Amino acid sequence: MVEWISGGLTMVGATLALLAGVGVLRMPDVFTRMQASTKASTLGLGCLLAGLAIQHPEVSFVIRALSIGAFMMLTTAVSAHVIARAAALSGAPLWSGTRTDERPRADSRPEA
């Protein structure tokens, strides 16, 4: 039973990580790629860590799995924000189907 649950979580996590790769390759512009990569890979890593902690219910594994999960959930959000901010400030091209663009116009953009 434990084998089935941890194996299923491992396969789900690996599939989500693969979907992150597919999203990075196939999405149309920088911001959607960043979105696909960070969300799917964070959920995939969470599933892999849950499978690991279920398969090895020992203190040394569970503590490390929890700390990796907490660290990745904190830092992935921060790094996604930083990349998106840099891309927006450097004027990355948007997908042609984008409805709203809330970035400041190029002529009114403050010089930093």
Next chain:
Amino acid sequence: MISEMALALLAFGAILAFARLMRGPTLPDRVIAIDLIGVLIVCVLVVVASGRGGAVFLDVAIFIALISFVGTVAYARYVERER
């Protein structure tokens, strides 16, 4: 068996991210691809630790996650400075 299949999926995802790293029209695209490759390396280490049962792999995973985060932030600062 499960861990080999999971490793194959993760390797294919890394190949796709590497294709974006090669192609990526702008510099932020390449930074995203490098960031994703770092997360996939962490995933591979977690799967290996789950399959073989060695907590040492998880220490390496923590270290690589830390380095990858610092590298991504540094790249983003560079992109922002570049404009």
